[in-house]
Amino acid sequence: MPRTDVSMSGAPDGTYARIYAAVRRIPKGRVASYGQVATLAGLAGHARQVGYALHRLPSATAVPWHRVVDAQGRIAKRAYPEDGMLQRMLLEREGVGFAAAGQVDLTRFAWKPARRAAQRR
DNA sequence: GCAATGACGCTCT
DNA sequence: CAGAGCGCCATTG
Secondary structure (H helix, E strand, O other): OOOOOOOOOOOOOOHHHHHHHHHHOOOOOOEEEHHHHHHHOOOOOOHHHHHHHHHOOOOOOOOOHHHEEOOOOEOOOOOOHHHHHHHHHHHHHOOOOEOOOOEEOHHHHEOOOOOOOOOOO
């Protein structure tokens, strides 16, 4: 059962739905860490669930999973390196630059959402 | 229903 | 500075 389908149409009581919603808020050309996404999703401290949720995302998802990196701005270590390469490619295509160490320049691309926003009100 | 696993994060050693 | 461990919680077998 592909929970990949956020069939929570209008009933975002699902943890995934919240995470996906938060990820979708990440502006193009910016990146957010798992913990950040978790916080925005109202699941502060549950960074793991964020990664888990994204892991289950299908390739045809509308969620910009590639904009989600770890707290250090690096691409999460995936089972298949090619996927990580893909993520990097997608980010670079959006204008996100990478450091030699293979991590995003958080000083310039880290997404800083307006706190009152969090779009919650 | 219990045990193990997992795209992380933070702290301690 | 680097490595290891614990926590967090949902999903799966």
